[in-house]
Amino acid sequence: MPKEYRTIKEVAGPLMLVQSVTDVSYNELGEIELANGEVRRCRVLEINGEDALVQLFESGAGINLSDSKVRFLGRQLELPVSSDMLGRIFDGMGKPIDDGPAIIPEARLDINGTPMNPAARNFPMEFIQTGVSAIDGLNTLVRGQKLPIFFRKRSPARESCCSDCSSGKSSGYEGAFCGCLCRHRHHLRGSQFLYGKLSRDRCD
Amino acid sequence: MSNGTILKISGPLVVAQGMRDANMFDVVRVSNQRLIGEIIEIHDDRASIQVYEETSGLRPGEPVESTGVPLSVELGPGLIGGIFDGIQRPLEEIMAVSGNNLERGVEVPSLNRDRIWNFIATANAGDTVTGGDTLGYVNETNIVKHKILVPPGLSGTLVRIQDGEHKLDDVIADLEDAKGQIHSLNLYQRWPVRIGRPYKKKFAPTMPLITGQRVIDSLFPLAKGGVAAIPGPFGSGKTVTQHQLAKWAQADIIVYIGCGERGNEMTDVLNEFPELIDPNTGESLMKRTVLIANTSDMPVAAREASIYTGITIAEYFRDMGFSVALMADSTSRWAEALREMSGRLEEMPGEEGYPAYLASRLAQFYERAGRVSILGSEDREGSLSAIGAVSPPGGDISEPVSQATLRIVKVFWGLDAQLAYKRHFPAINWLTSYSLYSDSLSSWFNENVAADWNAFRARILLILQEEAELEEIVKLVGMDALSPADRLKMEVARSIREDFLHQLAFHEIDTHTSPYKQFLMMKLILLYYDKASGALEFGADIENIVNLPIREKIGRFKYVSEDLIREEADSIESELVHEIAETIEKEGF
Numbered sequence: 018m019p020k021e022y023r024t025i026k027e028v029a030g031p032l033m034l035v036q037s038v039t040d041v042s043y044n045e046l047g048e049i050e051l052a053n054g055e056v057r058r059c060r061v062l063e064i065n066g067e068d069a070l071v072q073l074f075e076s077g078a079g080i081n082l083s084d085s086k087v088r089f090l091g092r093q094l095e096l097p098v099s100s101d102m103l104g105r106i107f108d109g110m111g112k113p114i115d116d117g118p119a120i121i122p123e124a125r126l127d128i129n130g131t132p133m134n135p136a137a138r139n140f141p142m143e144f145i146q147t148g149v150s151a152i153d154g155l156n157t158l159v160r161g162q163k164l165p166i167f168f169r170k171r172s173p174a175r176e177s178c179c180s181d182c183s184s185g186k187s188s189g190y191e192g193a194f195c196g197c198l199c200r201h202r203h204h205l206r207g208s209q210f211l212y213g214k215l216s217r218d219r220c221d
Numbered sequence: 222m223s224n225g226t227i228l229k230i231s232g233p234l235v236v237a238q239g240m241r242d243a244n245m246f247d248v249v250r251v252s253n254q255r256l257i258g259e260i261i262e263i264h265d266d267r268a269s270i271q272v273y274e275e276t277s278g279l280r281p282g283e284p285v286e287s288t289g290v291p292l293s294v295e296l297g298p299g300l301i302g303g304i305f306d307g308i309q310r311p312l313e314e315i316m317a318v319s320g321n322n323l324e325r326g327v328e329v330p331s332l333n334r335d336r337i338w339n340f341i342a343t344a345n346a347g348d349t350v351t352g353g354d355t356l357g358y359v360n361e362t363n364i365v366k367h368k369i370l371v372p373p374g375l376s377g378t379l380v381r382i383q384d385g386e387h388k389l390d391d392v393i394a395d396l397e398d399a400k401g402q403i404h405s406l407n408l409y410q411r412w413p414v415r416i417g418r419p420y421k422k423k424f425a426p427t428m429p430l431i432t433g434q435r436v437i438d439s440l441f442p443l444a445k446g447g448v449a450a451i452p453g454p455f456g457s458g459k460t461v462t463q464h465q466l467a468k469w470a471q472a473d474i475i476v477y478i479g480c481g482e483r484g485n486e487m488t489d490v491l492n493e494f495p496e497l498i499d500p501n502t503g504e505s506l507m508k509r510t511v512l513i514a515n516t517s518d519m520p521v522a523a524r525e526a527s528i529y530t531g532i533t534i535a536e537y538f539r540d541m542g543f544s545v546a547l548m549a550d551s552t553s554r555w556a557e558a559l560r561e562m563s564g565r566l567e568e569m570p571g572e573e574g575y576p577a578y579l580a581s582r583l584a585q586f587y588e589r590a591g592r593v594s595i596l597g598s599e600d601r602e603g604s605l606s607a608i609g610a611v612s613p614p615g616g617d618i619s620e621p622v623s624q625a626t627l628r629i630v631k632v633f634w635g636l637d638a639q640l641a642y643k644r645h646f647p648a649i650n651w652l653t654s655y656s657l658y659s660d661s662l663s664s665w666f667n668e669n670v671a672a673d674w675n676a677f678r679a680r681i682l683l684i685l686q687e688e689a690e691l692e693e694i695v696k697l698v699g700m701d702a703l704s705p706a707d708r709l710k711m712e713v714a715r716s717i718r719e720d721f722l723h724q725l726a727f728h729e730i731d732t733h734t735s736p737y738k739q740f741l742m743m744k745l746i747l748l749y750y751d752k753a754s755g756a757l758e759f760g761a762d763i764e765n766i767v768n769l770p771i772r773e774k775i776g777r778f779k780y781v782s783e784d785l786i787r788e789e790a791d792s793i794e795s796e797l798v799h800e801i802a803e804t805i806e807k808e809g810f
Contacts, residue, residue, distance in 0.1 A: 040280060043277055044277035063229070063231040064230045064231075065228070093277055133516075134316050134323050135514040136316050137316050138487070140488045
């Protein structure tokens with residue numbers, strides 16, 4: 018059972034200062050238990066001696082300096098991963114939000130990852146066919162490339178992202194072509210749309 | 222040696238206590254994982270340490286151990302053709318140990334200890350030697366004769382020197398100094414990266430670093446030992462220009478620092494360089510190249526160190542008497558790393574959040590370039606030229622990193638997004654760029670390439686400037702309002718831009734142009750201008766002059782291979798004279 022601290026000293030915006038902590042590591046994941054039993058996640062942003070500066074992943078509303086408790090979990094923010102994750106919808110913390118069952122992890126991976134060795138890279142030169150002529154013909158996508166799509170208000174970003182994901186295929190590459198979509202600060206309607214559209218599209 | 226414990230952790234910055242005996246800039250091993258770090262500040266017994274690896278999971282109370290030596294690089298055979306990270310860890314060998322990703326706390330020696338080198342001694346036992354003198358050499362690649370030098374600061378009599386096959390750690394010579402102390406010398410030496418390697422004196426730069434790039438060599442030349450900056454917005458071709466320089470610059474050794482840029486670009490270098498053949502030596506370009514990679518996903522603190530690591534390696538080769546060119550892509554990412562560390566240290570921010578010492582740090586880096594008389598008993602010369610890319614956000618060079626860089630460098634190759642958009646590459650803007658070396662280099666070009674070089678260069682620049690003025694008029698009243706002489710000038714300027722300055726990096730022949738061919742190209746264009754102006758005076762029609770068939774050949778001259786240029790230039794010249802004469806005749810004058 019991890020130690021519980023009731024020594025929250027300050028809360029300011031998404032930051033919180035916890036005092037007299039021992040054996041807490043940098044970047045460690047923590048939980049805050051509110052007086053009403055609600056549990057919120059947080060992460061250690063800086064440690065200075067016995068003071069830990071903590072970043073809240075959720076809102077600070079309702080946190081009470083004297084009644085809230087903080088636990089540190091002894092691990093970093095990890096994501097349980099499994100091939101069953103295909104076709105599911107998750108929130109920003111990796112919890113399923115599609116009413117489906119919990120994921121049984123095959124592995125737990127640190128979400129920060131480790132940098133790739135530049136000597137181990139291959140130069141991206143395999144073409145990804147999206148079926149969108151403006152992309153394939155003029156601004157070709159290449160496997161292993163990072164590609165942001167910039168868009169303005171009211172432009173059909175959702176539809177264009179979606180058609181890229183659903184029709185992407187790469188010649189000469191055996192195996193599944195997995196799409197992983199992240200949406201920030203967007204209404205739920207967006208992911209419902211995507212989910213609906215992607216499940217209608219046949220994967221070829 | 223000093224052993225302390227971690228007190229504070231904030232990203233790549235760790236504060237440790239109990240470090241009273243540690244020295245500034247000592248390398249320390251942090252935590253049980255033995256991450257590499259460097260002391261950058263000491264208050265009382267507290268040392269601020271920048272850690273070169275990811276610090277997640279560290280906790281207060283873990284040990285910090287000082288190694289007692291400053292951040293140093295290993296200099297010896299095995300550097301050439303290697304790819305190292307910002308603190309000279311060999312990435313190829315780390316890949317063998319930890320796979321495709323960089324794990325933390327991996328300890329691999331910078332240079333391979335097991336490889337056997339054939340050391341050929343040139344000094345003899347009993348010789349009196351001083352720092353910088355050559356003990357012998359190792360043929361590291363077919364083109365690089367890696368000289369083994371007496372480390373700077375040592376001098377005395379050689380007691381023993383041993384030829385033959387050695388590993389890096391083997392003692393190859395013993396040196397007795399004036400106090401009678403014996404120093405054992407290995408095939409490699411160490412040098413702290415933040416201290417420039419000493420030299421006897423600096424010379425004025427009077428020789429150009431030929432790059433094979435026409436806009437650079439002809440219009441804005443860089444001197445051997447000079448410093449240049451390539452600022453430009455993204456997408457304007459900084460990296461391609463840097464790669465072109467790394468490929469074709471007439472230097473003996475190239476050090477390429479990929480500092481905070483995309484990993485795929487380093488891969489491009491790694492894939493392409495071994496296949497490219499250096500026109501001067503006929504050997505693969507990789508056989509003269511050292512790569513330092515700190516890509517954008519690698520730790521920030523090591524990015525700060527990477528350019529020092531790179532320039533120390535470059536100085537080491539300079540000390541052998543080589544002409545070395547160093548490319549840093551990009552110094553903006555380096556400055557951002559400096560800013561991040563400075564913020565963590567809670568220093569007072571300067572302009573745009575960069576630390577107040579940004580300009581002096583940049584100057585310290587660039588000032589290590591130069592053409593110098595190297596250490597040693599004989600008078601020998603070596604040069605180190607530095608070319609830094611700057612990526613100003615939004616392409617606006619009024620930001621601090623660009624401004625601080627421009628104060629130091631003497632060559633400015635201003636990349637222009639507009640030119641890049643028009644597909645004019647290299648997109649170096651001829652109106653804003655400058656080279657302060659052009660005067661001191663002019664005599665070299667006149668003596669070694671052709672006597673008319675500088676006259677031609679000046680005329681070309683003048684025509685381009687006049688074109689910019691005429692363009693203003695054309696915008697207002699249209700091309701037809703120009704006098705025939707001005708229309709001809711516009712045409713010639715277009716020819717200079719398209720036939721001469723525009724250079725295709727991916728064309729087999731066009732990618733590299735010798736100075737003499739550059740001269741011939743300038744000569745043909747200007748010859749056309751002179752002959753056509755003459756014809757206009759005789760009353761020839763401007764349309765006919767502009768549409769002469771020979772102009773096509775002048776335009777295609779850049780694709781003529783180097784061994785045919787003289788004949789081709791002669792034939793174009795005589796055809797040109799002939800066609801102009803014909804035009805004048807046809808018009809009946």
